[in-house]
Amino acid sequence: MTQKELIASIQQFIQNEHSHDFNELALQLFRYQFEHNLPFQRFSKQKRKTPRNVKSWRDIPSVPIQAFKDVPLSCISTEQAEATFMTSGTTKQIKGKHYHPTLTVFDSSMITNFKKRFMKEQKAIKMGILFPDHEEMPNSSLARYLFLAKEFLGTSESKYLLSGNGINFELLLEELKISQQSGEAYALLGASFSFVHLIDYLQEKKLYFKLPKGSRILDTGGYKNQSRHVETEEFYSALKTHLGVEKSDCINMYGMTELSTQFYDDGNEDSPSVKSGPHWIRTRVINPLTGLDVPFGKNGVLVHYDLANFNSALSILTEDLGVETDKGFHLLGRVQGSEQKGCSLAVDEFLRYAKEKS
Incomplete structure (x- = not known):
C-alpha cells in the first residue's frame, strides 16, 4: 500500500x-x-x-x-x-521529534474529535486562546491544535490572549466582561499552566466573573515546571469560583507530541475524570x-x-x-x-x- x-x-x-x-x-x-x-x-x-x-x-x-x-x-x-x-x-534537553509528511491526517483527527468531545452540538463559539500562535511556535503540536480549534470552530471574534510576553490580562479581562454582559457563551482554551497564572492573577486582584450558560474551558494537562503545581480539585474549584464555569464544563484534554490523536474527559465534576x-x-x-x-x-x-x-x-x-x-x-x-x-x-x-x- x-x-x-x-x-x-x-x-x-x-x-x-x-x-x-x-x-x-x-x-x-x-x-x-x-x-x-x-x-x-x-x-x-x-x-x-x-x-x-x-x-x-x-x-x-x-x-x-x-x-x-x-x-x-x-x-x-x-x-x-x-x-x-x-x-x-x-x-539543554534532547527533544523528541515527530515528523509529519502532511498535516492532513493530524488536522482531520483533531477537528473531528474536537467537534464531538468539546463542541458537542455547538457549531461555533467565541474563543480566547491562552497559548502562543502556531506561527510563533511552529514545532508545537499544541499550538497547531489550538490554531485549528480557533480557525475552524471559533467565531470571527476569537482571539489569542497569550504571546511570548505572557498573558495579555488587559485584553483577557475585557473579553470576559464582554461575554458576561452580552450573554454570549465563551470558551477559554490553553495549557494548564496558563490557567494557573490566570487563577493567581484573579485571586490576587479579587476578580470574579459569571460567564454565560454554554461557556466552557479546555485545559491541556500538565504544568511542565512553568507554574506552580495545583491539585485537580483546587484547580477546577478556582476556575468555577473566578470564572463561573461549572466543573462539568471544564474539559481536560490529554495528548502528547508523539501521538496524532487526543483523549478527552466529559468534565471534572468527579476526580479523577475518565479519559x-x-x-x-x-x-x-x-x-x-x-x-x-x-x-x-x-x-x-x-x-x-x-x-x-x-x-x-x-x-x-x-x-x-x-x-x-x-x-x-x-x-x-x-x-x-x-x-x-x-x-x-x-x-x-x-x-x-x-x-x-x-
Whole structure:
C-alpha cells in the first residue's frame, strides 16, 4: 500500500465512526511501517513480530515514547516532512521529534474529535486562546491544535490572549466582561499552566466573573515546571469560583507530541475524570516488565494504538500510569517504582536493536 492510499484509508476511517475494521487497518499500517521505518523494522524483527505472524493490533510492537528523542522514527526522509513537532523541554534537553509528511491526517483527527468531545452540538463559539500562535511556535503540536480549534470552530471574534510576553490580562479581562454582559457563551482554551497564572492573577486582584450558560474551558494537562503545581480539585474549584464555569464544563484534554490523536474527559465534576478517545485509537494498560495486560481495575502503564500515527509508530508505550474503567481510563500521573524501571528497560531494548547498522 502506498502512502497516498494509506492516508485515504485512514481519512475514511476517521470520518466513519461506525467502522468495525480497526484491526484490519492497524495491520495494514503495521506492514507499511515495517517496510519503510527501518529502526522500527529492526526492533520488530528482534521481537520476532513481522507482518507474517502478527494477526492482531494488540501484538504490534510498542515503541517507547523516549525513543522519539534518540531515533528518527519516520517512513520518509525527515527532510521531506511538512511539519516537525517537538516535545517541550529546556534548551539543554534532547527533544523528541515527530515528523509529519502532511498535516492532513493530524488536522482531520483533531477537528473531528474536537467537534464531538468539546463542541458537542455547538457549531461555533467565541474563543480566547491562552497559548502562543502556531506561527510563533511552529514545532508545537499544541499550538497547531489550538490554531485549528480557533480557525475552524471559533467565531470571527476569537482571539489569542497569550504571546511570548505572557498573558495579555488587559485584553483577557475585557473579553470576559464582554461575554458576561452580552450573554454570549465563551470558551477559554490553553495549557494548564496558563490557567494557573490566570487563577493567581484573579485571586490576587479579587476578580470574579459569571460567564454565560454554554461557556466552557479546555485545559491541556500538565504544568511542565512553568507554574506552580495545583491539585485537580483546587484547580477546577478556582476556575468555577473566578470564572463561573461549572466543573462539568471544564474539559481536560490529554495528548502528547508523539501521538496524532487526543483523549478527552466529559468534565471534572468527579476526580479523577475518565479519559477516552475516538474510534481510531485504542488503549491497553500493561505491566511494562512483561508487556501483558494488567487485570481490569489495576494500575499499569498506558499503551496507545493510534491509526493517525501513520508515519512514525502506530503503537506508543507511554510513561503514564493509568487504570482501565468501563468507559475509558483514569490518568494517574507519571510512572514510578517498578513501572518506571520497566519503561527504562523497554527504552534500552528498543535503542539496542533500532540503532543497529544505522
